[in-house]
Amino acid sequence: MLRLRPRAVPVSVIAWPVAVCSLALSVVALVLHARTEGGLRDTTDLHLADLWLAVLGPTVGAALVARDRRTGLVLLGTAPIAVGAAGGAYAVWAAEVGGAPGATAAAWLATWTWVPYFLPVLMLPVVFRADARLARLAGPVAGVLVLIALLCAFAPGPAGAFAAVPNPLGIARAPWLGPASGVVIGLTAVVLVPAAAVLAFVRRRRADGDDRWQLGMLAVGEAAFVAAHLSPVTEQPLADLLVAVGATALLASVALAVHLRGVTAGLRRERELLATAREAERLRLHRDLHDGVGPELAGIALQLGAFASTGDEPVLRDLETRLRGAVAEIRRVVDDLRPAGLDAAGLVGALRDRAGTFSAGDLDCEVVADVPDALPPAVEVAAYRIATEALTNAARHAGARTCVVRLSADPRTLVVEVEDDGGGIAADPVPGVGLPSMRRRAEELGGTLRIGPGAAGGTLVRATLPVV
Numbered sequence: 001m002l003r004l005r006p007r008a009v010p011v012s013v014i015a016w017p018v019a020v021c022s023l024a025l026s027v028v029a030l031v032l033h034a035r036t037e038g039g040l041r042d043t044t045d046l047h048l049a050d051l052w053l054a055v056l057g058p059t060v061g062a063a064l065v066a067r068d069r070r071t072g073l074v075l076l077g078t079a080p081i082a083v084g085a086a087g088g089a090y091a092v093w094a095a096e097v098g099g100a101p102g103a104t105a106a107a108w109l110a111t112w113t114w115v116p117y118f119l120p121v122l123m124l125p126v127v128f129r130a131d132a133r134l135a136r137l138a139g140p141v142a143g144v145l146v147l148i149a150l151l152c153a154f155a156p157g158p159a160g161a162f163a164a165v166p167n168p169l170g171i172a173r174a175p176w177l178g179p180a181s182g183v184v185i186g187l188t189a190v191v192l193v194p195a196a197a198v199l200a201f202v203r204r205r206r207a208d209g210d211d212r213w214q215l216g217m218l219a220v221g222e223a224a225f226v227a228a229h230l231s232p233v234t235e236q237p238l239a240d241l242l243v244a245v246g247a248t249a250l251l252a253s254v255a256l257a258v259h260l261r262g263v264t265a266g267l268r269r270e271r272e273l274l275a276t277a278r279e280a281e282r283l284r285l286h287r288d289l290h291d292g293v294g295p296e297l298a299g300i301a302l303q304l305g306a307f308a309s310t311g312d313e314p315v316l317r318d319l320e321t322r323l324r325g326a327v328a329e330i331r332r333v334v335d336d337l338r339p340a341g342l343d344a345a346g347l348v349g350a351l352r353d354r355a356g357t358f359s360a361g362d363l364d365c366e367v368v369a370d371v372p373d374a375l376p377p378a379v380e381v382a383a384y385r386i387a388t389e390a391l392t393n394a395a396r397h398a399g400a401r402t403c404v405v406r407l408s409a410d411p412r413t414l415v416v417e418v419e420d421d422g423g424g425i426a427a428d429p430v431p432g433v434g435l436p437s438m439r440r441r442a443e444e445l446g447g448t449l450r451i452g453p454g455a456a457g458g459t460l461v462r463a464t465l466p467v468v
Contacts, residue, residue, distance in 0.1 A: 015062035018079050022058040025082035026051045032089035036096055046089060049243035050117060054082035057120060060251045068258045070127040077119045084113030091165040104168040111167050112153040115145050121193055121225050124254060125200040128218055129211055144188060151181035193229055197222040208448065214257040221253030298327050339384055346373060347380045351405055354388050363395045369407040371414060379465050382441040383416045389438050390418035390461040398422025398459060414465045421458040
């Protein structure tokens with residue numbers, strides 16, 4: 001029996017209709033507000049900044065949701081502001097003309113649909129470029145906003161900012177709902193909103209690479225919005241203008257960060273493909289030289305040596321010496337293209353062999369590994385070169401006695417850590433080629449390299465390399 005399963009509609013398909021509807025409802029709110037005359041119009045506190053956020057938020061969200069789903073959904077979540085603004089304006093207009101249908105429902109919507117005003121400033125520092133642990137904060141933040149909406153939806157009194165219209169679902173027996181909603185709103189405005197901006201700056205400070213400047217743009221936008229939000233200016237037109245400017249700065253910074261992240265990701269993928277292709281070509285040259293040219297020259301050198309040993313021919317002996325030198329140079333080039341130990345013993349075995357050469361001296365080296373046998377050639381070479389360079393630095397410059405190389409992997413990344421008990425990083429290190437070379441090898445594959453103090457002193461080198 002044939003069963004047809006309904007296909008889920010992508011968010012990107014409905015995003016632009018949501019943005020268009022939000023724009024249309026904002027225009028409706030302005031038109032109804034303009035058509036309301038007399039004293040009722042003076043009781044309507046229609047904030048133009050809210051309408052601007054209701055237009056700009058869904059528009060930017062619709063443009064971003066395909067590239068950054070979580071950020072786009074947060075911004076699309078500001079669309080209910082337009083619903084409440086249009087509903088409240090309609091309820092006031094209906095109270096003036098009398099007999100308009102649906103005025104009661106419209107008035108109730110106006111009591112709580114303004115709450116997404118707080119959504120971008122509170123949620124973006126939690127979801128933008130965030131890991132799973134930080135993203136868990138989205139639940140409690142959403143819970144606070146839902147609590148505000150529930151308190152406002154059933155608090156007796158006027159319907160939100162529309163004083164001329166009572167809340168049709170206000171619970172008269174619970175007069176405390178109004179003061180309670182005021183307290184929660186106040187704490188959100190003066191505590192959670194600045195805390196979200198602080199979180200954005202803390203995340204920017206702890207990040208590195210592309211994340212650092214992208215989170216920096218978010219932090220600047222958060223600061224602009226918070227400064228406008230907490231401005232001492234109380235005159236409504238000027239206050240609305242300041243908040244609108246702050247909201248524009250916040251949303252524009254996020255939009256630019258998402259766009260540049262896409263550009264950066266494209267460049268990174270191209271760089272990774274280039275590094276992978278280069279390593280594949282180096283591997284081919286390695287095999288050709290190792291299996292073809294090298295043995296051929298070595299064979300010629302042996303034949304010349306055997307022929308020269310039967311007589312005293314200086315020319316033949318000179319050719320033999322030069323051929324042996326050429327063979328040695330080819331072996332050096334082959335090893336530079338791809339360390340021979342990687343093919344013979346794999347990454348872990350090659351590192352253990354290399355660590356053994358250091359352990360023969362004053363440095364006691366240990367390799368602890370839990371990685372799959374099959375890794376991309378480019379990742380193997382980068383991990384080997386970074387680890388051996390870190391070992392060399394520990395032996396030559398750090399004065400270390402012990403050093404541990406740790407390899408760990410998950411389905412997407414390989415982590416290489418080299419930790420020693422030496423003297424640590426100097427305050428004014430002499431520039432060399434080792435550290436830039438390690439960093440370049442990691443960044444070519446789209447990875448990161450961090451160098452800092454170890455858990456028990458000394459130095460910790462940590463490279464994270466993507467394997468897919």
